[in-house]
Amino acid sequence: MECQHVSYQYPRQAAGITDVTGTFPSGQVTTIIGPNGAGKSTLLKLLARQLPIAAGQITLAGQSLNNYTTKALAQRVAMVTQRHQLYDDMTVSEVVQTGRLPYHSLLQTVPAAEVAPYLATTGLTPLADEHVQNLSGGQQQRVWLAAALAQEPAVLLLDEPTTYLDVHYQQDLMQQLRRLAATGITVIQVLHDINQAFRFSDWLWLVKQGRLVTQGRPADLRQANLLAETFQTPIEIVDVPRLGPYIVQVPEASEN
């Protein structure tokens, strides 16, 4: 997936995305990082075609995103959604069945057995008949992931997927995303934890004020100055035994 000179502006707002050109390597995990309000979620929405680009082009497999029919796009691009009230009365299995809609005409015609593999890979098989509203935040997060995987997408988009997860499940999810990427899925996520981003990504996008500051491999972007400039806060990189380089935010020079 690629962005070429992509711009977008929210109606009657100065904020948006300005002239973004960059790549999301196939079969790899790309993480978009940057300060609050930088435009990370907006970028994901543009990649999912949930917002119309004002200028430039986004391409998927060499084709403009705009050339795909809604159904063809849903068979290729899936966004792991945030919690949605619409799903409250549905069972886990039913929500995951919605992910199969791009391949069927009606939800009623999606065979329940078709979602078994997605329930299994997300560890949800024992919860298949539970109502989504009765699950914990972390379990619900896995339901949204399973529904997105049921779309059999080439590109999987995730906006802050670790939000409701404890440290154990955060790590679990990051490893699962790496495994999905190894199967050929292009994973594109937004994370706030920059150390997690550096540790679990193949490729990083640094965004600030609606622009792509730079993109590259984590090892190449792990620079205190670059990160301090992007996040507007003093940053040092320290070496943690058994973990390696770790990015820490340090007090301003005037603080004690």
Ligand SMILES: Nc1ncnc2c1ncn2[C@@H]1O[C@H](COP(=O)(O)OP(=O)(O)OP(=O)(O)O)[C@@H](O)[C@H]1O
């Ligand atoms: N629906 C909207 N209408 C108008 N402006 C919006 C809308 N959504 C976001 N914005 C503005 O666009 C800019 C980018 O927002 P976006 O949510 O993409 O940033 P972000 O990098 O994901 O931020 P955060 O890290 O805080 O989640 C912000 O200035 C925000 O106020």
